Amino acid sequence: MNSTASTDELPSSTAPLAGVRVVEVSSFVAAPLCGMTLAHLGADVIRVDPIGGAADYHRWPLTEDDESIYWAGLNKGKRSFAANFRDPQAHKIIRDLIIDAGVLVTNAAGRDWLDYDELSAIRPDLIHVQVLGRADGTGAVDYTVNAATGFPQVTGPENLDSPVNHVLPAWDVSCGLYAALSVASAVYRREITGAGTKIVLPLEDVAFATAGNLGYLAEAQLGLPGRGRFGNAVYGTYGSDFTTSDGARIMIVALTPRHFRDLTELTGTTSAAAALEAALGVDFRDEGVRFEHREVLGGLFAKWFREHTVAEAEAALDGTSILHERYRTFAELASDPRVTNNPMFQKIDQPRIGTHLAPSTPMSFDGEHPPVRTAPANGDDTAGILTEHLGLTDDEIDALAAAGSVRTQQKDNA
């Protein structure tokens, strides 16, 4: 069952990153996901934004009242500090917050008031994470980086001759997780050695490293023929999708000999598959062989799926070792018991957005998912942060707000 998270609930003192404070000057996906993930793990994350919000504050999808569901989704559990990014007085305050916190995560480019050398001169053990588009400092976003990787050329229907972009911003997500990992690793090292770290993380290098880790670049460098476009088939093993009698689609994967044996038994094709093996002189226990003969195997299994409804097929598959999943829409997933009864999803009443189930981290610690807290509005926490961390008086804060250096409350805060 879902638990109901309190909007005031703080991470328990035994949260993994309890005691770590992070200032985040960010926008879009990667850096905000980094900060949110650290917040879930117990870090105190202050997102510092221009008054009125950064470039992502009104990003789609929006509610009917033009509030960004996207922004709320990537900034849960943070505090919001809003300041005039063109005001030197605000720069000084933000730098004081960073020095006090000891960790900065940013994807802002060309802000000299966030410069590592100047900040670390004041606090040598600073952990400073700079997310970039490319290593040379030029701009790049997930959907341009992806074009360079090679993946769009091998994604999509086999007969297509144009690139297919991913919709999931997989590089942004991975980049955010690498950034969070770099912070967690660096605070560990700082705890042991006392040393700070300057970390630079280009989005493009996240994508290129992943293409390398998965063997795509070595394959080319070693002079092997490149992989083609295989539609929904899984390269190097047996994986394919099938249509049921009622028009649903199911993805099937048979990684192991046992999976494959179960698949031929279920579909009544064991002797036909054996006859094919004998006639072709191959052994389907080898997953590479299954991949090479995927078309005929797909043809062999298609009839069984065509003759069963998706409910029948799923019930039968559940009794086997075969890996399988029906294709769902986002709306179907959102109302699926695997979401609605999942302890990772916690009911929150997100100001401006509404009540919904929001995810914690996918990992549980000692059986518990970290609590989910709501996202702030721009400037919600400015005054409290100035009091708590910089020791400013109410009068000093009012003067800063009156001068336009900071915003202490959100005008249109619902």
Next chain:
Amino acid sequence: MNSTASTDELPSSTAPLAGVRVVEVSSFVAAPLCGMTLAHLGADVIRVDPIGGAADYHRWPLTEDDESIYWAGLNKGKRSFAANFRDPQAHKIIRDLIIDAGVLVTNAAGRDWLDYDELSAIRPDLIHVQVLGRADGTGAVDYTVNAATGFPQVTGPENLDSPVNHVLPAWDVSCGLYAALSVASAVYRREITGAGTKIVLPLEDVAFATAGNLGYLAEAQLGLPGRGRFGNAVYGTYGSDFTTSDGARIMIVALTPRHFRDLTELTGTTSAAAALEAALGVDFRDEGVRFEHREVLGGLFAKWFREHTVAEAEAALDGTSILHERYRTFAELASDPRVTNNPMFQKIDQPRIGTHLAPSTPMSFDGEHPPVRTAPANGDDTAGILTEHLGLTDDEIDALAAAGSVRTQQKDNA
């Protein structure tokens, strides 16, 4: 320029996770990527496998000699310990290695000799990371999980009515990074509090959390209409791909008003775009408006791309703020200076595979990427590990090998 990594080079003592030892009992992508990432960060990672290798040891792509490029790509910088997984004597040795190391990462299911309760009874501060397919313990892999998320229904050409799988195993990659983050966070907490942690990380929950973080699930739960399939357009802003006069494809993203102004200036469509704005009563400075009018804007810009070669287009785009990238194949990327002159890529002579450029972590620490080391062969390090960590004598090791409990060398090690 690429540096040449020595196969014997150890991470520097100031590597972030120096001093952390991890036992990994794993296969496929997520858990191996976790271990490799931790190894890059300086952890001492021992991959424990059945004699002859786990289910992923021969996974495609293969060299002409049937050695797995895939396996080498995901297991760099680890040591290999090979044991008979059906032998209780081997189970005891593996458990001793885990107790000694203090961190276990595994995606192996149903191995009672890896059970958290029993291991933590001996070492209470154990950090134990269990990667699962689904939270309920049933099996799932990236390509089945993806079917449940909703992404295949919105990926691919606009007029398609069938799901499009991703080729990049984005959930596996994210899961591996979450696992590495959970280890780094947990060793930090252990350093502070002395406490160990039991971490459970289901691959399916990685995907569902991400769909939630990006707003897809909240959108549905709040009763908003779902997003459709938009081809290569980027949802909620202006992003599209174009074909040049010589048949290349370029991805263009204009996130900000400045990007968009540069795009209309470059393509000579500023006054046409302004006329459209006036006639339609809209403001293209709003990225949502650009998305809603993406077809006519694409039509407006297409002619300029059609009349320029890709070299001309790239040269012109480089002089602007517009985010852009030519679509490349994996082979083109592998020989691109952004790989071959990238300090993240280091030349390694991988036994059994050959010399190639292999990626370190995408993040640099204090200006340096961690060194890349080669992947071991199955059992390469068994004897050394038994001596170093369990204090066994050569005679004891020979007896274990003779009994078939462990393998101390790779028979076909090239």
